[in-house]
Amino acid sequence: MAKNGLDEALEDKMSAHTSDDDAHFAGSNRLFISVWVWLLALTGFEVFLGYKQVPVVYMLVILMGVSLIKAALIIAYFMHLRFERLNLVLTIIPALVICICLMLLVFFPDSFRAKDLRSTGPPPAAAPAESR
Amino acid sequence: MVATEAQAIASDWGGGVHPYRVGHRKLGMWLFIMSDSLTFSALLIAYAYVRASNVWPTPFPFSPSIVFSSVMTLVLLSSSLTMVMAVSASSRGQKSAARTWILLTALLGVTFIVLHSLEWRHLYMEGLRPFAIPAEWAAKWPGATPLFGATFFGITGLHMFHVFTGCIYLLVVAGRVNKLNHEDVEISGLYWHFVDLVWMFVFPMIYLLSINMGK
Numbered sequence: 223m224a225k226n227g228l229d230e231a232l233e234d235k236m237s238a239h240t241s242d243d244d245a246h247f248a249g250s251n252r253l254f255i256s257v258w259v260w261l262l263a264l265t266g267f268e269v270f271l272g273y274k275q276v277p278v279v280y281m282l283v284i285l286m287g288v289s290l291i292k293a294a295l296i297i298a299y300f301m302h303l304r305f306e307r308l309n310l311v312l313t314i315i316p317a318l319v320i321c322i323c324l325m326l327l328v329f330f331p332d333s334f335r336a337k338d339l340r341s342t343g344p345p346p347a348a349a350p351a352e353s354r
Numbered sequence: 355m356v357a358t359e360a361q362a363i364a365s366d367w368g369g370g371v372h373p374y375r376v377g378h379r380k381l382g383m384w385l386f387i388m389s390d391s392l393t394f395s396a397l398l399i400a401y402a403y404v405r406a407s408n409v410w411p412t413p414f415p416f417s418p419s420i421v422f423s424s425v426m427t428l429v430l431l432s433s434s435l436t437m438v439m440a441v442s443a444s445s446r447g448q449k450s451a452a453r454t455w456i457l458l459t460a461l462l463g464v465t466f467i468v469l470h471s472l473e474w475r476h477l478y479m480e481g482l483r484p485f486a487i488p489a490e491w492a493a494k495w496p497g498a499t500p501l502f503g504a505t506f507f508g509i510t511g512l513h514m515f516h517v518f519t520g521c522i523y524l525l526v527v528a529g530r531v532n533k534l535n536h537e538d539v540e541i542s543g544l545y546w547h548f549v550d551l552v553w554m555f556v557f558p559m560i561y562l563l564s565i566n567m568g569k
Contacts, residue, residue, distance in 0.1 A: 251442060258435040265427050265557075269420065272562035285558040292554045300438050300547045302540070309366065310374040310384070318388055322395045329403050336407030 248305040257299045264292050376537075383541045387548045390516075394552050397512065398559055401505045405563075408499035411491045412564045422473045423561040426466050427553065430517075433462035434550040437524075437543045444531075444539040452539055453531045459546060460524040463517050470514050474507075482506070506560060513556055516549045 268288055271281065298304040303311055366373040374381055414420055440455030481488030484503045492498060527534065527542045 249442075251439065254435060254438045254442070258431060261431050262428065265424070265431070268558055268562055269424055272420070272558075272565050273567070275567075278563065281563065285562060286555075289554050289558055293551055296434065296547055296551045296554065300434050300550070301544055302441075307373075307375045310376060310381075313374070314384055314388060318391055321392055322399075325392075325396060325399050329399050330406075333403040333406035336403075339407070 249299060249302070254299060257295050261292055261295060264288050380537055380541050380544070383544050387544065390548065391552075394509075394512075394555070397509050398555055401509060401559065404499070404501050404505060408501065409495055409497045410564070411487060411495045411498045411502055413491055413502075413566050414561055414564050415566050418476055419473065420561060420565060422469055423557055426469050426473075427557050429462050429466045429469065430550045430553050433459045433466070434547050436462065437546045441536075441540050441543045444536045449531050453528050456524050456528040456531065456539070456542070460521045460528065463521040463524065463546075466517055467514060467521070470510065470517075474510075477506075484508075509556060509560060513549070513552055516552070520546050520549050 268285055271284060271288075274281075276284070303314070376384075414423075436455050436459045440452045440459060443449075443451035443455055481490070482503050484507050486500050487498060487502050491502075523542055523545060527539060531539065
């Protein structure tokens with residue numbers, strides 16, 4: 223039976239699959255070692271920063287910024303996501319970022335309200351009861 | 355007409371193809387990593403909330419806490435490098451080399467657990483408990499919340515559990531590497547790198563933001 227255009231197109235597409243036995247692994251050892259060196263350098267910078275007298279809010283922002291850079295390096299190169307299809311990247315990353323932002327949106331503003339309510343020392347001693 | 359229809363049906367999302375060009379097991383691991391990322395994110399956000407809304411002790415001295423945790427970070431980052439070498443060797447069909455790199459990765463994981471256990475022991479001996487802080491800390495930071503121990507042991511404990519299960523996973527993969535295909539090794543690598551990734555946030559939030567400048 224002669225194949226029509228639909229069958230041929232489907233076969234072409236199927237043959238382009240990644241089967242479980244395919245070994246496609248991009249990136250050289252030199253690249254991975256340079257990523258590792260960058261990660262160590264960024265960690266050293268974080269520890270150095272920890273001993274600087276910086277206001278805690280700035281410290282938090284800088285540390286989280288550096289941690290995000292480190293996370294991006296690990297995901298892109300060690301976890302190989304940079305070499306995967308854009309379909310996969312767009313399925314994983316935006317959903318994760320949106321979920322985390324939603325959690326931050328709900329919880330973090332309330333921590334500033336609670337900060338103003340927190341006690342700064344032991345509770346005051348109870349006043350003696352008035353005698354009648 | 356036929357060609358247009360064929361293109362439409364045989365597109366990535368038309369069915370019958372793998373739109374992500376990865377196997378179902380690897381996609382499953384990515385989805386697991388997404389869900390586990392949200393677990394750790396929720397824990398770390400809860401930690402930040404509790405910390406911002408309470409008097410929080412900053413008790414970690416340079417030695418042993420910061421030295422230990424920095425070395426632990428170095429060990430985990432190095433284990434990620436050895437894991438990526440294992441995956442690289444596996445992709446070239448060098449099963450023996452892949453096994454060696456995987457075993458080295460598991461060894462570094464065990465080193466991390468040992469160092470972390472020593473750090474826990476040090477804090478326990480100092481008097482830190484899941485729901486109580488040492489009397490010395492309470493005197494130094496009046497009104498400090500006892501939740502310090504709960505968040506510290508909870509978050510680092512869950513991470514250490516992931517490292518422990520990761521070591522077992524890697525040992526199983528190393529033992530069966532000749533029977534497994536490349537993608538199986540790659541999937542175990544994804545899990546291990548995720549464990550490393552989580553520590554990149556736990557280390558600064560738990561340790562570096564609680565350094566005791568006086569020591």
